Amino acid sequence: MKDLNIYMCGVGGQGIGLLAEVMLRACHKAGYDVKGVDTHGLAQRGGTVVSHLRIGKKIHTPLIPSGKANIVIALERLEGARAASEMLDEGGKVIYYDAEYQTIGNRLGKFKYPTHEELEATVKAKNGESVRVFEEELSDPRMQNIVLIKKMIELEWIPGVDTAIVSEALAELMQGKMLEKNLELLKA
Amino acid sequence: MKKFYEQLTDKEQWKGLLMGNHAVARAMLEAGVKVITSYPGSPTPEIAEALNSVPQDMRDYHFEWATNEKVATEVAFGSSINGNMSVVFFKSVGLNVAADSLVQLGLMNLTGGLVVILGDDPGANSSQNEQDNRHFARMSYIPVMEPATPTEAYKMFLEAAKLSKKHQMPIILRLTTHVCHAKELISFGAIGESNGYKAEFDVNNGPYLPITKTVFPLKKKAMEKLDLIRKESERSPFNNIYSPFGCKEINGKKLGIISSSMPALSVMENLDKAGKPVDLLQINFSYPMPEEMIAGYLKDKDEVIIIEELDRIMEYEIKALAFDRDIKCRILTRKTHDDIMGELTSDRTWDIMTGHWPEVFESGIKPVTQPFANPRIPQMCPGCGHRSAFHAIKQALPDGTITVGDIGCHSLGFFEPYNMGEMLLSMGHSNGTAAGLTIGNEKRKVLAFIGDSTFFHAGLPAIINAVLYDHDFTLVVMENGTTAMTGHQPHAGTGEIGEKISIDKVLESFGVKFIRRIDTYQQKKLTEYIKESLDHKGFSVVIASHPCMLKFMKQQRRKEGFVQKHVEIDQSKCERHLTCIEDFGCPSFVKNEDGSITVNEDLCIGDGSCRPTCPVSAIDFKKEAK
């Protein structure tokens, strides 16, 4: 398979750390050579957080060059739009959870919060594909990352990363009720 | 599935997907390190996270969070001269605090060995500058190793520990942010037999007292040790040539690149991509520089670019070397100021290579990126007590008041909508700076902030100074019961380490005459106290306290039967004053297209601290959760 650059992003507090760790482990279990890096800065919430995951035999640095992401996984729309603009490669794919976390600039009326159409147009301009994910009935916002992973598995964007492998990765990272709830959602 | 600490302490060899920081913690156990000290700071706190994950009774080492980086360095020094392998680690700017003691370490016979792990931060991802600590190493006669990957960080630590013990000298392992946090599959070795703590200090291993008479011999010995270490770097496997397509003449010239650590990886990727016969000399055991190896490389080339991250340190040393040895190779620099800033990712490195050799590395295949104009500035968390404090304090400040910020979550108060804390140098600077702002100043009030961890870390000397001169300003201690910004580590005032040291009592004992304490959610009262304190002639302190709500909510969510509360806005009462969104600024509020304000329940923690800010009391707890 061709090398793949997977760029994950969201807003601090959304659980991107878990998303990234699950993806890293799942890709490794599916037999790929993986390198990843989280660019988490500070504890408090509310800033942009991103994580890079690269799979392939001849990768040296874990950082994806700008404009070279083949897949963007976004936990939030504005961050999805940012990644589509700044990181997505020609012909790349974007999957985003349609959570809307306004920035202070949005609330003070200095910047407009992007619409779905705007995000999708950015991706189209690069001849890419975008997939919106939203689950009306989701009780716990901290499980949005699992909903995204579930959709990713269905789309088969990363051959070999399936429900069984992701479940295995999850089981390494959590236990008890939390694990049960996540697995239930993943397999639903 | 093994727990993380079980893996970390596994006596046998194993393989795992780990980040650089965790890999280094494992290396410490394999190397038999006995004493490890630190003060929190990104990008290194996960080293402590790993070490602290091991239950106390299973630890064959002592780890401590010291009051600051200097104390941490001294504790490590003390244990090392007692014969124990020791480690101190901290972030880039931590070295400035540690420096007064650290610069002496190279002069001392560190019988147990001592590795200093630095978390440098090119790109200033989570620091107030991107200082290049390779300068410090040179000033202090301390060797430096700079791993490029987590695997190398692990291996280099083992090598650093070995060399440090052998030569009884400190070694710096310089990590950078994305080496600390990079993850890959790493093969670990076994952990040997425990060797117990030692108490073998012997003054005859010294001298350990640098006075005029001994400084020269000590310095001489330090330089002799560096000469020995240079021999190690000459034959080190961490310095090597990467040559995917060999090196042949292109347009009559042989071309090469010298680089180190993470930027060397960027160069490798670019060489793979270009498919041209240009090679790379990677110098990761970088100080003392392997002169013979580098001279040999230069002699074989017509042109060489030096691609190092941040300052031109290797470059100047290599140019001096070439000059001294009359080597004809042209040594090329990174041309612009921009090239001296930030991380050298593979695309930026490509630009440097293209800039010098456009016929070899073609430009023009620029990716299709577009900067996205909609910044997301980090904000204090929903419910953060610092927010209530800023909102309340703002009401109390007369026009023209100068507000002095300090390090910590409250430094975010500088951003909209609070705009408080207008200058920042370093941890604990605020009291000194505020004092200076009051001198000869009859017109404008001065108010300074400090966090509670910072209070103990570097705040005390300037507070004592303010008391002695009775400098006329108000200090607000932003007490949240933790070292929040770096991930909630304990400090002297939290009671998690030893018995809690009370900030109030410390201030009383110093003789501070005006001290008030208040929970920041009591905004009215806080506003009153600030007014009073500003009226007070001389130094005054208000302790504005509220637990870090991020930490608090994490603990609450773990509890059985926890129910998430929220607030809601009564749309029939709301008159669109927008105080909640424009002045108080909790990120949970949403401004809708139609101008109405609602609450994002994914974010709201239901603490209710926003309620008193609404002039028409339209915000209240959501009914069903009441």
Ligand SMILES: Cc1ncc(C[n+]2csc(CCOP(=O)(O)OP(=O)(O)O)c2C)c(N)n1
């Ligand atoms: C010399 C130095 N050491 C460490 C740091 C890293 N650092 C950044 S924010 C911070 C937290 C300070 O804690 P506190 O004063 O309690 O403020 P809080 O974040 O809890 O509001 C630290 C230690 C630094 N910037 N400078």
Ligand code: SF4
């Ligand atoms: S981490 Fe704690 S102190 Fe920092 S912004 Fe969040 S709630 Fe406030």
Ligand code: SF4
């Ligand atoms: S109750 Fe909700 S909206 Fe109000 S300050 Fe707390 S988190 Fe923000």
